[in-house]
Amino acid sequence: EVHLVESGGGLVQRGGSLRLSCAASGFTFSSYAMSWVRQAPGKGLEWVSAIGGSGDTYYADSVQGRFTISRDNSKNTLYLQMNSLRAEDTAIYYCAKLPGESAYGWYSVWGQGTLVTVSS
Amino acid sequence: EIVLTQSPATLSLSPGERATLSCRASQSVTSYLAWYQQKPGQAPRLLIYDASNRATGIPARFSGSGSGTDFTLTISSLEPEDFAVYYCQQRSNWPRTFGQGTRLEIK
Numbered sequence: 001e002v003h004l005v006e007s008g009g010g011l012v013q014r015g016g017s018l019r020l021s022c023a024a025s026g027f028t029f030s031s032y033a034m035s036w037v038r039q040a041p042g043k044g045l046e047w048v049s050a051i052g053g054s055g056d057t058y059y060a061d062s063v064q065g066r067f068t069i070s071r072d073n074s075k076n077t078l079y080l081q082m083n084s085l086r087a088e089d090t091a092i093y094y095c096a097k098l099p100g101e102s103a104y105g106w107y108s109v110w111g112q113g114t115l116v117t118v119s120s
Numbered sequence: 121e122i123v124l125t126q127s128p129a130t131l132s133l134s135p136g137e138r139a140t141l142s143c144r145a146s147q148s149v150t151s152y153l154a155w156y157q158q159k160p161g162q163a164p165r166l167l168i169y170d171a172s173n174r175a176t177g178i179p180a181r182f183s184g185s186g187s188g189t190d191f192t193l194t195i196s197s198l199e200p201e202d203f204a205v206y207y208c209q210q211r212s213n214w215p216r217t218f219g220q221g222t223r224l225e226i227k
Contacts, residue, residue: 037164044207044218044219044220044221045156045158045164045207045209045218045221046218047209047215047216047217047218050216058214058215059215060215061121061215094163094164104211105211106154106166106169106170106175106209106211107154107156107164107166107209108166108169108175108176109166110163110164110165111163112162112163113163
């Protein structure tokens, strides 16, 4: 069974940094694109970033230059390094698996999310 | 950036009724549109991809249609577990974008 477990969330001060992790199991991690999607409290979904199986990366304008997505295929883990955090980055961060190696697909499996709170 | 506008914001229906949710794109996304369901305290779940294809394990009462800029998610006969928030999302262009959601509530 495919399983995604996020970790690394917590309370951080404005301007600080945090690294989120997403541990994957139940599939050949290196063969699939992955993504991060966030949801501010009581709000809708916002796409954050994606990484293809070949390592190509994509970012939302709101996080470009501040966030970095990466993957360690030897550890079956996806990461999101978040720097220069702002109050508006406060959200639940979900990792999601795409149906193939390309980052151009859909978000077919989701983790349960990890909460990031940026205090001002 | 492609803007997706969902309507209505809230839909109040009773179990057994038919639900019709709309998603309109600010420019054509051809058929590259998906629908997700989210229940309180849970992660989203993929229902429909590429406008009209049901994801694995999704009941047949869920169907999607449309192309270009206008899309519809139809739930033919509402079950109690279908009351949730529904989001559309496009994969035609970067950045990927979601609609603001339609809340389907019990009347």
